[in-house]
Amino acid sequence: MTHSDEIPRPRGERDVRYFKGSTDGKRPLTKDPLEGAASAYDLVVIGSGLGGLTAANVLGRAGHGVALLEQHYNFGGLATWFRRKGGHTFDISLHGFPIGMKKTCRKYWTQEIADSIEQLDGVRFDNPQFSFETEFTRVDFTNKLVDVFGLERAKVEAFYDELRRMDFFDPTTETTGELLERCFPGRNDVHRLLMEPISYANGSTLDDPAISYGIVFSNFMSKGVYTFSGGTDTLIKKMKAELVANGVEIFNSVLVDKIVIEESPMGERRVAGVEALGRFIAAKAVVSNANVLTTVHKLVGAAHFDPDFVAKAGKVRLNTSSCQVYMGVRDGAELPWVTDLLFTSTRPTFTSESLCDFHGESRTFSFYYPKTRPQGRPRYSVVSSTNARWEDWAELDQAAYDAAKDKLAADTLACLEGYVPGVGGLIDHVEVATPRTFAFYTEHPTGTSFGTKFEGLEVSTQLPDEIGGLFHAGSVGIIMSGWLGAANYGAICANKVDAWLYSLAEVSA
């Protein structure tokens, strides 16, 4: 079975010519993207999401010879941005991440990057069950649950303490929905407050394991929501500079075709390097920041794994994708202050499925004010995000697809109008991204924007046991997702790669 049989490719987007002379919609290559690349490295990193970037930086800094290969022309994976005519810059995932990102950036990047991380001023919920502004801290959530929802303070504290005590290595079989129902029975409004932000942050649902919820909740809904002052473009520019300073050789527009595996006469499998743009690059270790299923099926190939492992990988469920609507305010116009991050819904009650509804009534708005890029001209934009299912979008023909995108844009603008009357007159650029768009730009199967469900983590961490020198640092298992999860997973992976390279050096010494 080939990869393309197992994982559907996007329709439509592949046929569109975005660039003159392009055959697949992507920017045609005018020079050799691998110009200057060596024939061998200690380590090749495939993909420059925050996991790949962080692994590359930690290992480059540790003195290993590292090459980083990115298929897109921008580095950063879904930590990205794009520009449009009229001076618009849109950030895909900048708002927001937990405070832990400050420490992660200080340790694995630079103090300067860490120092640009700032708390959002406003986070707001607005739905038929409750409507308020929150600091997004443990203290404020506790006060809201007591004062607005009428819960006993002791019960709320007990919930927080139970989540803190959860042990990753000794998980229960309880689902998140069961946990919330046990702690706050019959309180769909409480479940909504405690679950909705997490679902938007990592695509998880009430059916996912309570342990994944507990870990993310304790990190995320604890000390506020943070952003990078200067914009995603500034962050990635600083990260690229740091990589280069640490001796990492970085290459964009390089789509890796294959991870090459060699097998010893004893049957031991090891990575030999990668194949990209018709060239072989030798490597003692390979870190894949591609999706874990892409890594197994497409980059390595099932034939190089034990059948039991392939069967286990076959049970890994991909997480959902996203729809986004990017709305740019015209140069010179001002958007009045609403809040930084708004969780809004017109649905009377909360279900996980409703966050993925094809034409959902639930969405988040990220408001980007001039403070996002204090270094530039004062500009405003709004990005709405919803979770979305590939199946809902994949098979639409071009006319139906265009109509669905137009409807999503119109619905989103109508919803925004409720918070900013007259906003339609301020906006001069509207653009829609769907799961097909995410698939096109990221090369992720079914456009997944949150990696895999929980079981993907085990497959990801077991890759080095299957094939010596093969590591994975992509978004998996719900907990290794989002900016903080991805960057930390890159650092965890780097420690394993460092141990592997050290043991190889010991053997040959």
Next chain:
Amino acid sequence: MTPEEVVVAIKDIIQTIAPDEEVDGLDMNERLRDQIELDSMDFLDIVMELRKLYGVQVPEEDYKELGTLQGCVDYLGPKLADKELHCASRA
């Protein structure tokens, strides 16, 4: 390295990972993470520094041995016996 120097080496590594923490008064037998803000990612960083500075490999199943300063001395002492102390924070 003497056992006393092992303690200096560990405290020095902790200082580079958690510069805001006070390491001088750390108790030998109390769990490190109960005395200062050290999370599981920080312990990974300690392991990586030990490998980089002293060529010591700590397999994952032994991470628990590094929970206290005394645990570090007991576990790392033999591995570091013939190594020279160098301080990362002043390197």
